[in-house]
Amino acid sequence: MIRRGFTLVELLVALAIGGILSVLVYGLFDTTSDSLFEVExxxxxxxxxxxxxxxxxxxxxxxxxxxxxDSEFDLWALPGALTTYRVxxxxxxxxxxxxxxxxxxxxxxxxxxxxxxxxxxxxxxxxYDYPISFEVAGLRAGADGLIRNNLRGLKRLYTVNPFGENLTAPDVTNPATVFGSMMDRRLLRVTDRQGKVQFAAVTGVSNAGAIGMNVTTDTDFIYKAGGQEFGLDVSFDGDVAYESAFIDxxxxxxxxxxxxxxxxxxxxxxxxxxxxxxxxxxxxxxxxxxxxxxxxxxxxxxxxxxxxxxxxxxxxxxxxxxxxxxxxxxxxxxxxxxxxxxxxxxxxxxxxxxxxxxxxxxxxxxxxxxxxxxxxxxxxxxxxxxxxxxxxxxxxxxxxxxxxxxxxxxxxxxxxxxxxxxxxxxxxxxxxxxxxxxxx
Incomplete structure (x- = not known):
């Protein structure tokens, strides 16, 4: 006699096997999901x-x-004339x-x-948070330095305060308006023609009109005097400038x-x-x-x-x-x-x-x-x-x-x-x- 279908026992066994396989498959998915989540x-x-x-x-x-x-021992660094800053x-x-x-x-x-x-x-x-070096002209005792606008992008950089919270458009016509709020936290590094560097703290900026801005430091730099080989040349000519950078x-x-x-x-x-x-x-x-x-x-x-x-x-x-x-x-x-x-x-x-x-x-x-x-x-x-x-x-x-x-x-x-x-x-x-x- 030919029997059709399954007995109850066979059906239960098949369901049990299917259930076990389903549990294993879903368990693997769950474990894999947890592992992937942890890896991510x-x-x-x-x-x-x-x-x-x-x-x-x-x-x-x-x-x-x-x-x-360490500027105290660095032969390539010169201290300021009126201060004992140690950079x-x-x-x-x-x-x-x-x-x-x-x-x-x-x-x-x-x-x-x-x-x-x-x-x-x-x-x-x-x-070196300020990403551009530039030239400072007009350096001499008791005078402000001049930073010109002829370097591409420079004026835009120093008229936008990256820490500002004002959502309105910045005033890009006057550097002192926005840039002044950051300048008193920075140093100005100037390199002379012998490659020696000097530092001074920036204390203020002012608008120099269309040509750029003036920068004021807390002390004068060292200028050549008495035949010494190092220091800045005293400049009354605006075309004489020195490589400089802002240091944070x-x-x-x-x-x-x-x-x-x-x-x-x-x-x-x-x-x-x-x-x-x-x-x-x-x-x-x-x-x-x-x-x-x-x-x-x-x-x-x-x-x-x-x-x-x-x-x-x-x-x-x-x-x-x-x-x-x-x-x-x-x-x-x-x-x-x-x-x-x-x-x-x-x-x-x-x-x-x-x-x-x-x-x-x-x-x-x-x-x-x-x-x-x-x-x-x-x-x-x-x-x-x-x-x-x-x-x-x-x-x-x-x-x-x-x-x-x-x-x-x-x-x-x-x-x-x-x-x-x-x-x-x-x-x-x-x-x-x-x-x-x-x-x-």
């Missing part, structure tokens, strides 16, 4: 971090190339490294759980977002040029409060800063210093400075030449090491070995179960627990010594 999540954090790292790298690398590694490519200050005071909650728990996590401060003297002083630091205190942001803040130079003439006397005061010490009531990165979990910068006699890198080999291999600790200072309490010679810095860690946009909550903090400051698995955010982590990427935090480490050769062929 970490990739996004990595892209944002690379953008921030490029900004830090560029400013560090060019610091000193456009200004001076340094990179500088630190007392209490600048291994800071944790910015953390808004439970800093003692975070410090105990992760002694290697901290935030560093440093100051770049010599950033930036502070890199980490602070909490005022609208979201749990979000730590890497900031780049422009300091007031004249007062910053005066203060940093003695870096050991500069503390955190003094540096914060320089952010708005020009009297215009504004702080000019940009957010380089948000969701920052760790930011550290330290330097390799050169032997003063040979110029060779001092200390241990290249990668050993990432971490103390015995104690697994971050460096205590930014290199001997950056220690303001010791032998402070920033011009000897040859290589900068940078480590930046950022939280991924979507933190993983399913891994129990991570530490979490709740709204009351409690840390542990119970806090995680209550939906708390990630509070601590290990900054070293080969340690279990580092997955939701992306860490990027890099080194950059500083160009100051190479450009100037100087050991300092």
């Amino acid at each position: 999540n970490l990739s996004d954090a990595n892209e944002r971090m690379r953008f921030a790292m490029d900004q830090v790298r560029n400013d560090i690398q060019m610091a000193g190339a456009h200004a001076s590694p 340094m490519g990179i500088t630190t200050f007392s209490g600048a490294q291994n800071r944790r005071d910015q953390l808004p909650t439970a800093p003692q728990d975070i410090e105990a759980a992760n002694p290697d996590v901290s935030f560093d401060d440093f100051v770049v003297m010599g950033a 002083i930036f502070r890199y630091h980490v602070e909490a977002d005022p609208l979201d205190p749990s979000n730590m942001r890497l900031m780049r803040t422009r300091l007031c040029g004249e007062t910053a130079l005066t203060a940093f003439d003695t870096p050991s006397a500069v503390n955190l409060a003094a540096v914060e005061g320089l952010e708005d010490d020009c009297g215009d009531g504004t702080v000019q800063e940009v957010v380089i990165a948000d969701r920052v979990a760790d930011f550290q910068v330290w330097f390799d210093c050169a032997d003063p006699n040979t110029g060779a890198i001092e200390g241990s080999e290249f990668f050993s400075n990432w971490v103390d291999a015995v104690n697994e600790e971050s460096p205590g200072i930014g290199g001997a030449c950056m220690d303001v309490s010791g032998t402070y010679r920033p011009g000897r810095a040859r290589r900068a090491h940078i480590r930046l860690s950022m939280y991924a946009p979507q933190e993983r909550k399913d891994l129990r070995h991570y530490r979490f903090e709740d709204a009351d400051g409690n840390i542990g698995d119970d806090a995680r179960d209550n939906g708390a955010r990630l509070a601590t982590f290990d900054p070293f990427p080969d340690i279990d627990g580092a997955a939701p935090v992306v860490t990027l480490q890099t080194s950059v050769e500083m160009t100051n010594h190479a450009y100037r062929n100087s050991r300092l």
Whole structure:
């Protein structure tokens, strides 16, 4: 007898097999979806971090190339005639490294759980934020310099304030209208015919009509006198000009977002040029409060800063210093400075030449090491070995179960627990010594 169809048992078995296959297929889709989501999540954090790292790298690398590694010892730099300004490519200050005071909650728990996590401060003297060099004419004692408009795009650049919040069209007819609000934060670098550079702080600008603008500095430059070979030629002829550039002083630091205190942001803040130079003439006397005061010490009531990165979990910068006699890198080999291999600790200072309490010679810095860690946009909550903090400051698995955010982590990427935090480490050769062929 020929049987048609299925028995009940066969049907149930077929349905069971089909169900198992469906579960497996959908499970694979779900796992793949979660994996792709996490990859995208970490990739996004990595892209944002690379953008921030490029900004830090560029400013560090060019610091000193456009200004001076350390004008106190730089044979290619001349101090101002009436001041003892010390222009340094990179500088630190007392209490600048291994800071944790910015953390808004439970800093003692975070410090105990992760002694290697901290935030560093440093100051770049010599950033080249204004992208054009130009000529300044009419330089002589007691007179303003003249910046002409004949260079394409120059007038447009100095009549538009990149930090301005006014939505109306800028006044492009009078440079002093808009540009004056930024000028008192900048330095003017002038190069003489022997290639030596001088610096002065800009204190004002005024309209010179259709030909350009006048720029006033806080001190006179050094002019040739008594047969000396260096200095500027005293010029009464407007056609005699010197190659010049505007130099900015930036502070890199980490602070909490005022609208979201749990979000730590890497900031780049422009300091007031004249007062910053005066203060940093003695870096050991500069503390955190003094540096914060320089952010708005020009009297215009504004702080000019940009957010380089948000969701920052760790930011550290330290330097390799050169032997003063040979110029060779001092200390241990290249990668050993990432971490103390015995104690697994971050460096205590930014290199001997950056220690303001010791032998402070920033011009000897040859290589900068940078480590930046950022939280991924979507933190993983399913891994129990991570530490979490709740709204009351409690840390542990119970806090995680209550939906708390990630509070601590290990900054070293080969340690279990580092997955939701992306860490990027890099080194950059500083160009100051190479450009100037100087050991300092």
